[in-house]
Amino acid sequence: MNSRPATFSGVLAHPLTQLTLVRIREFTREPEAVFWAIFFPILLAAGLGIAFRGGPGEILSVTTSSPTLAQAMRAEPGLDVMETTRDAGLEALRNGRAALYAEQDGGGSALYRFDDTNPDGRMARLQPTGWYASRARATSTFWFPAWLAWAS
């Protein structure tokens, strides 16, 4: 029953092998299919990559009431640090002019306030590094008037 000829035998003569081969041949012999399935995604990725290439990092505005913190944060090239009062800092945070307000709490560690719904706020929170970052506590400030009133 299974006397397969020598030249077309073994694995090659198995129906599964043949069906697989047929699928591969049918695919590779259709230039459109090969283009859309293989080359098009690569071209698309390259095109989008060129179009949205990352430029120089965005400068984020941050405020602080502490001269020490201001000095530390100025070492970060991506931050535009403005020293101001606590009220003005929170005000700037609320209306979006600043992405983050930093202050020093009683224990000498930094407290960062930022708006959780503002992506820039999270970015700014990630920027301060080094000594202060290791001791920092972060608090997100929601745009919720009652909460803001309490926080301020």
Next chain:
Amino acid sequence: MIGPAAVALRVRDLHKAFKDVVAVDGIELEVRSGECFGLLGPNGAGKTTTIEICEGLTAPDSGDVEVLGLRWGTDTSALRHRLGIQLQETQLSDKLTVLETLQLFRSFYGQGPQAEEVIARVQLDEKRDARVVGLSGGQKQRLALACALVGEPDLLFLDEPTTGLDPQARRQLWELIEEFKRAGRTIVLTTHYMEEAERLSDRIAIMDRGKVIARGTPAELISSIGADHLIEFSVEDGGELLDLEAVRRIEGVRDLRSVNGVVRLQTLELHRVVPALLEELSRQVVRLTELRTHSATLEDVFVSLTGRHLRDE
């Protein structure tokens, strides 16, 4: 009576309906081993449905089908290895070459010749590495036949193998089928070409509207209408002035019919009926517009049985 071993295909009281259309209405067939059996009939007669049921592609509503002593349902896998099937229309993958197509089909069978050998048998050597898309209609049909032959089948089903082919391609295919026949294999063939049935078949069943209306060898069937010759004529004005009864009374005329203004009559004595017919027409002062005579064929058998032509839809 023939013994069970000598019967390749036995169909008993087969019924199949598609919704309210009865395709097969109580068919009985017996195909002997080693013969070529033809199912002849017009389009829509139920030939393809019958053959598809025998091939196991369609389930019957009722009836019994025994193929090579086996039955669909219980011996399906064994049967598939022993049958070769050429469908009415085969759509093989355009992107594959002839050799690749046959290797694929060869891989489905546990036995059979090499793909190259079958290619040679159907005379496609030159097209061995050509893609299917580039083949002519006749070459495609020969490739389809090769796919049916590649498993060295004991029983070969051919469903209208030459429909749509030019006369030369048809003759080429006939030769291949005859060769397979000479090798002692059994063939079941459907066709609506009477020449095809006449040339290839040892025995024929004529089908019409889901029923077998006649069966026998081509010679038996032709002689069954009791006339060797047929005369067809038409006259001016569509035959309104023609007195058919007078024509019918001419000595030697049998079975006279008038279909769409064409009068057909059968006779055993052409040499006597034609002069008498011409004399009668001139007596009636009717002018002939056409007169033809030919020897009786299977087509005439069909016409005398149903009053319709094989090619009428």
